[in-house]
Amino acid sequence: MIEESSYAVKMRSDHARLWNGKAPLLVECDMELTERCNNNCIHCCINLPPDDLVAKNKELSTEEIKEILEQAASLGCLSVRFTGGEPLLRDDFEELYLYARRLGLKVTLFTNGTLISPHLAKLFASIPPLEKIEITVYGMNKTSYEAVTRNSGSFEKAFRGIDLLLEEKVPFIVKMAILPPNREELEEFEAWASTIPWMDGPPGYAMFFDLRCRRDSPAKDAAIKGLRLSPEQGLQILTRRRETFFNNMRGFCSKFVRPAGNRLFSCGSGVAHGCVDAYGKFQACLLLRHPLTVYDLKNGSVKDAMEHFFPKVREITAENPDYLARCAHCFLKGLCEQCPAKSWIEHGTLDTPVEYLCEIAHTEARYLGLLGETEMGWEVADWRERLSCFSEEERTESSKQCVI
Numbered sequence: 313m314i315e316e317s318s319y320a321v322k323m324r325s326d327h328a329r330l331w332n333g334k335a336p337l338l339v340e341c342d343m344e345l346t347e348r349c350n351n352n353c354i355h356c357c358i359n360l361p362p363d364d365l366v367a368k369n370k371e372l373s374t375e376e377i378k379e380i381l382e383q384a385a386s387l388g389c390l391s392v393r394f395t396g397g398e399p400l401l402r403d404d405f406e407e408l409y410l411y412a413r414r415l416g417l418k419v420t421l422f423t424n425g426t427l428i429s430p431h432l433a434k435l436f437a438s439i440p441p442l443e444k445i446e447i448t449v450y451g452m453n454k455t456s457y458e459a460v461t462r463n464s465g466s467f468e469k470a471f472r473g474i475d476l477l478l479e480e481k482v483p484f485i486v487k488m489a490i491l492p493p494n495r496e497e498l499e500e501f502e503a504w505a506s507t508i509p510w511m512d513g514p515p516g517y518a519m520f521f522d523l524r525c526r527r528d529s530p531a532k533d534a535a536i537k538g539l540r541l542s543p544e545q546g547l548q549i550l551t552r553r554r555e556t557f558f559n560n561m562r563g564f565c566s567k568f569v570r571p572a573g574n575r576l577f578s579c580g581s582g583v584a585h586g587c588v589d590a591y592g593k594f595q596a597c598l599l600l601r602h603p604l605t606v607y608d609l610k611n612g613s614v615k616d617a618m619e620h621f622f623p624k625v626r627e628i629t630a631e632n633p634d635y636l637a638r639c640a641h642c643f644l645k646g647l648c649e650q651c652p653a654k655s656w657i658e659h660g661t662l663d664t665p666v667e668y669l670c671e672i673a674h675t676e677a678r679y680l681g682l683l684g685e686t687e688m689g690w691e692v693a694d695w696r697e698r699l700s701c702f703s704e705e706e707r708t709e710s711s712k713q714c715v716i
Contacts, residue, residue: 336388337618342587342598343380345405346371346397351424351461353450355489355539357522357599357657362401371590374404376610378411380588383614391418391443395598397590400427406435418442424450426466428473437480444510445484447474448518451494452501459493484508487516490549491539498549514553519546520649520672523657525599540668543675551679561680566703568646570695574629574636576652576662578645582622586614596622599653602662604628628652630663639665642688643695648673 348367349359360367372380381392392412399405400423412419419441425448436445449470451457457467477484486505488494494501505515519541523533541549551557572578582596589595594607594617605625607617630636639650649669652662659666677683682698692698 336390336584337615338384338387338389338586339584340391340393341384341389341585342393342395343377344395344397344587344589344598345377345399345402345408346590348401349396349398349424350401350426351398351463351466353461353489355460355491355518355521355536357525357536359397362398367590371402372588372592374407376592377408380592380609380614381408381412381415381417385415385417387615387618389417391420393420393422395422398424398427400432406432409435409441410439413439413441421445422448423473424448424461424466424470425473426463426469428476430476433473433476433480433482436477436482440482445477445482447484447486449486449488449501450491452497452504456493456497460489460491478508483510485511485515487518489521490517490519490541517549519549520668522599522654525601525653525657527601527657527660543668543672546672547675547679550676558680561676562703565646565680565682565699569643569699570645571641571643572639572645574640576628576630577626579651581653582618582626584618586618586622594621596625597653600656602652602656602660604662605652628662632661632663632665635663635665638670638688638690639663640690642690643692643699644673644677644682644689647676648689 344358346367347358347360348362348364349356350362351359352361353359384392394405394409394412399421402408409419420443421441423445447470449457450460451467454467457470458464461467474484474486486508488498488501490498502514505511521536521540523536577596579597581600587595587598588609589598589601592609593601594609594612594614595601596605600606605628607621609617612621630640639645639648642648649672650666654666654669655661655664658664658668674683674689677689678685680702682702683689683692
């Protein structure tokens, strides 16, 4: 039996052949619909002005995006994430959203919420995205919010958009970028966030901000560096719920913390997951814009990229002597966000250590009792024993002694 609606076809599972018995090449896809944004946030690693005609004229057309969505769906893709910039700036957003849903794709929307209209809220209610919308909040009052966005009226518009989703009972969650104007508002933000029906835990935070991923503005990079929390300040925020933090880290470290060797790609980027930028470049992740890692979909296909291009990218190994001497042997890989994308945005290479990330990881590791005060992660030979002890024991003085 097949049921049809205005945006989807429903079929009984025993009448469908999911992926035709083959493992999917692509399960989820990020699509950056535009780099333009109606806000001008002080920390943003990507935004361009909303009226940037050069950028707008370079963006993929409606039909080009539809073709990419079709290709993704044909490879087994189940979900797409529309992001930006501000994806709702696109005049064709509704058309693209409906097209993705007709293809059977779940849709995640990353937005600042300011452009959510009554019409869009009703659209999301009647044709659900099937994933929670994610809204970044920049402050709990007009002064703090607009000190971040540098966009007069954005505070009222954002919270009006949130109210519209609440009225229409459209599932969404909120998260926050922790910046000097709003740093004292965390408790107020969390108390408010807890009233949102679809928040099933504390909100997420951004605080160790990325530089401009297109490496297009040294001045903006300098400004972003000035907004970053120190490793100690970040740790103070991460450990506000100390017991929860330790419990989470025990499980995380047992699974993901270990030396990476000379392999640069230890994450899942490019494996059943890919990212399309606003201009048709296909990337393992949206931050990684190094020319050796970018595939042009205007001269190829999603299938070719997933079958041939990304597997070769993932075979790239480190050559930087500093990386090989330190990062390759450091068991804090996993705690540390060092990766090819972060090396690219900080240094324009794939394998240059990022000192800021190194300091963050070592600060956390010392707090967890995995390192002594003067030890460096790449110097530790008994890391397996330390991780085993940390994962199995409560953090008491005796358990701390067993790893240092």
